Amino acid sequence: APTRHEWTEEIASEEEGGTVDFRAMFTDGEKLMLLVVDSLYEEEINQFVGARLYEARIGEDGRISAEEMLEMDWDDMIESTDSGDEYSRDVRLAFSQDNVFYFLTYGDNGSKIVSYDLEDGSMLAESELENVEQISPYREKRILAVLRGYDEEKEVTIFTFAAYDADAEEEEELFKLEMDSGSLGNVVYDAEEDAIYYTTGGEIWKIVGNDPASAVAVNALPLESWSDNLAFLTEEKYFVAMDYQTVVQRSTDPNQRAQTRLVVQDNYMNAVKSAYFDFSNQHGEVEVLMTQNVEDILQAMLNRSDEVDIYSLYVGSSQYDAVFNRGYMADLSQSQALTDLAKSFYPFVQDALFKDGQLVAIPTDMSAYCRFYNTQAMEKLGLTSEDMPKTWPEYFAFLRDRLPALLEEHPDVVAFEMYSTQQTQKNELLYNMVSEYLLYISQPENTFAFDTPEFRAMLEGLESVDFAALGLAEDAEEWSWEDANEKLVLFPGYMSDLSPFWQNENTQPLLLGIGEGIKPMVQVQMGVLFVNPYSPDQDLAIQFLETVAKNLDDTFLVKIDPTKNDPIPNPSFDQSLEYFDTNIANLTEQLEQADEDDKAQYQEQLEQAKEDKAEFLKNGAWMATEESIADYREKTDWMVISRYAGMEGESSMEFYELLQKYSDGAISAEEFIQGVDQKLKMMVLEGT
The missing domain is CATH 2.120.10 (Neuraminidase)
Structure with a gap:
């Protein structure tokens, strides 16, 4: 040792x-x-x-x-x-x-x-x-x-x-x-x-x-x-x-x-790395090879290749769609531990793990990114959460009809980030809107088309927004972080993971439905592991997955298992608190020894350090509290696992070329809609 x-x-x-x-x-x-x-x-x-x-x-x-x-x-x-x-x-x-x-x-x-x-x-x-x-x-x-x-x-x-x-x-x-x-x-x-x-x-x-x-x-x-x-x-x-x-x-x-070897594609996942050490300690007769370099999975299955024992994929990929639908995944149901664990997950998670009643994969990571709005900015404008739009058409109507006047009355609030221009902000909203619409139409119960009243209403709403009236310049202008810090941004430009962990208390998710009466959808990306059905060591591979399952940490399990509701403490709380205390002690000593000309500067730094510690004590002791977990549970109804919709490779390139042409003004909205629908029809006919 x-x-x-x-x-x-x-x-x-x-x-x-x-x-x-x-x-x-x-x-x-x-x-x-x-x-x-x-x-x-x-x-x-x-x-x-x-x-x-x-x-x-x-x-x-x-x-x-x-x-x-x-x-x-x-x-x-x-x-x-x-x-x-x-x-x-x-x-x-x-x-x-x-x-x-x-x-x-x-x-x-x-x-x-x-x-x-x-x-x-x-x-x-x-x-x-x-x-x-x-x-x-x-x-x-x-x-x-x-x-x-x-x-x-x-x-x-x-x-x-x-x-x-x-x-x-x-x-x-x-x-x-x-x-x-x-x-x-x-x-x-x-x-x-x-x-x-x-x-x-x-x-x-x-x-x-x-x-x-x-x-x-x-x-x-x-x-x-x-x-x-x-x-x-x-x-x-x-x-x-x-x-x-x-x-x-x-x-x-x-x-x-060792004579026996398991080849595992780990995709840089911590649970897999931790499982490697635990499994290796228990099975000295087995060598586990962690790798990212794997051949095309579908081709490997067609060739009945046994080169890789355990694969790692994201559920939204075309490869996962192919192996899942064609049955190129070993049955994991023989493991009672894995089956019991998977059955405790949310139904929307189970849908991607079970095929014809058989467990075929276990999850290793999940993220659900969405836009947020700033509640401080909202309140400054005299609004409440009930005033926030609930659909994309409502959102564009809010930007067009109501927000410009409110911003004039409250110059300390801006609609979007100061570095945005009219065109970049329009493009960002266009791409976000199209991404959510693709998620909506990829659901089995919906029409796989863009030529629908819902999408036309969304696009017309976007076109009706006057971004200049929202304070955005036509071209990039000089700005400073100091100026930006003095403004409250109502609709921040970043996307954040909708999770049970502590979030900025001044933000709330902006969840928009495609149209009236249509529930918002939050796109979920989920990574999974599954066993090659042609692996000669399936039993060992399943044992390795059982070890992975034991190494899934609470911060992940609370996301996917509605029975996991205990608060999760911050493991680095004591260490972080020691840092704050040391910093305050050092600044206090420096203030006492400072010249009169420098005392004001040290006093300001000391006050800021104390504020930082108070904020940390308020929010830093827990990674997730009972309240934050309960709040997350309410939002899981909106979550939808991203599944392959045919938009990959050449299809994706052609789609986004059309979208870029529309964004650049090279084609009209009608030409974009018809062009995309023609492509979607071809994809359906080709079965992609």
């Missing part, structure tokens, strides 16, 4: 009130070094103070202390904004070699390799090497670099491995790898075997002697291929890689791989 060391020594800023950010930890093989960047936020401006390198020392008691080694010449790593704020560029894949500190940072045209002298802290070079994605220690005073390219003719991604001399800015190509998709990372060079390790597709690969033909997968790795942290080999040839919260050590001996 790894040894946990406690950090006992605070690295303080060189300026009173300053803050220190840890940017990198690396070693030269003997010393463990820390890079910190020091900054000071004063008079609403973030100022760079300095960058320093420390040696971290682990004492006999296991505690870590630090001693400053070197002041870094960091000026060339600092960028300034128009407002005068100064920020350090990022530091990724940091390491030292031959007393030189190397790392990747962002540049104007992608990542750059930066090198620093560890003798005097000066910058040695900032490379112009194009498309560099990975760096790692190599040999002969050169570093190993991986460059990403794309061959349009072959339609493949090309990763070029090169030995790079940062001083001479010269590269020597070692070999190339072609891949259909995916990423490559965690590159490590082993001088003893002249071997290069890297990860892709959920596996650790090894190439000896720069010969791609020698490539062999030596083990599975449940982490993404990209990381800001450098992977490495231990003396015992164990491969160690990490992401932001997990460190994994794996053997590089392919003979130690």
Whole structure:
């Protein structure tokens, strides 16, 4: 088991009130070094103070202390904004070699390799090497670099491995790898075997002697291929890689791989990642390979492919529609645990999980995004929630007939975001409206057409709105966040997830029906896992799904299971409260020691910190309360799982081309309606 060391020594800023950010930890093989960047936020401006390198020392008691080694010449790593704020560029894949500190940072045209002298802290070079994605220690005073390219003719991604001399800015190509998709990372060079390790597709690969033909997968790795942290080999040839919260050590001996393997497409879902570790601990005889690189699922089913055991898809995708309707999903009903769990979900969730009475999938995530209105702005205008429109035609009538006069009477309220123009706001509403209408007509009981009285009324309503009368300019105008903060926006431009978790108390969902007497619909996106019916290890795959189900957290289950009504505490409440208390204590001390000229500034900061803490105490203790969950339960009647309506690929492109032409004024509303309906008729005839 790894040894946990406690950090006992605070690295303080060189300026009173300053803050220190840890940017990198690396070693030269003997010393463990820390890079910190020091900054000071004063008079609403973030100022760079300095960058320093420390040696971290682990004492006999296991505690870590630090001693400053070197002041870094960091000026060339600092960028300034128009407002005068100064920020350090990022530091990724940091390491030292031959007393030189190397790392990747962002540049104007992608990542750059930066090198620093560890003798005097000066910058040695900032490379112009194009498309560099990975760096790692190599040999002969050169570093190993991986460059990403794309061959349009072959339609493949090309990763070029090169030995790079940062001083001479010269590269020597070692070999190339072609891949259909995916990423490559965690590159490590082993001088003893002249071997290069890297990860892709959920596996650790090894190439000896720069010969791609020698490539062999030596083990599975449940982490993404990209990381800001450098992977490495231990003396015992164990491969160690990490992401932001997990460190994994794996053997590089392919003979130690388990004979049974489950391949799981995880789609970056946390519950699947957590299940991986639990399942692996329980089933040491099974290797679980987490991957995103899977072949076309429908084609795989037609070929009866058993390459992937568990697939991950969104219910609204054409692929899910195909496998669901054609029965290319293993029956999960043999698992009583999964069946009982699924039957506790909302009916609208169950509809996407059960096929002909059989459970075929389990959900892993869900979101229900919709528009909101600001209740403070509403009340400023003298309105109540009953005055808010309930349908799209009512909404456009409200914008046209009632709102302009109210805005003139209340200049501290605006209809939309200040950065919107007349055309951009009209386009945004058009696309939102069409998206909701597509959801409506895709329901089995409704006519799959745009040439309907409901859609014509919506479109005519949109055309009738005078956006200039709502205070929007024809072209983009200069505005500032300060001006924007002084205004209340009645209809914010963002979409937010309609969830049981704490929301801004000054907002309420703006739920609009297609027409009079038609219930509003909130489009729900839901991700699921299902088992390949051709998997030779279906029983194990179902056991893995049972482990996933046990790792579904309360914040997700409360969304889909109406029986889950207990409040959910904020797991980071104590830590966050400690931050607020520390900040207030520091500001109080600074106020007491400040010169008279500066006291007003510190007093203002202290009052703001106290207000922030009070707001946090009011709303931060719980992720979901009994009240917020009950409020959410009332809104689930409007939720509809997004299902495939034929709008994907070429069909989608043609549809949105028509929509864009209408938006640009190139075609009339009638031409748009007839053009779309003609396309929809063709889709129905073709069965897409």
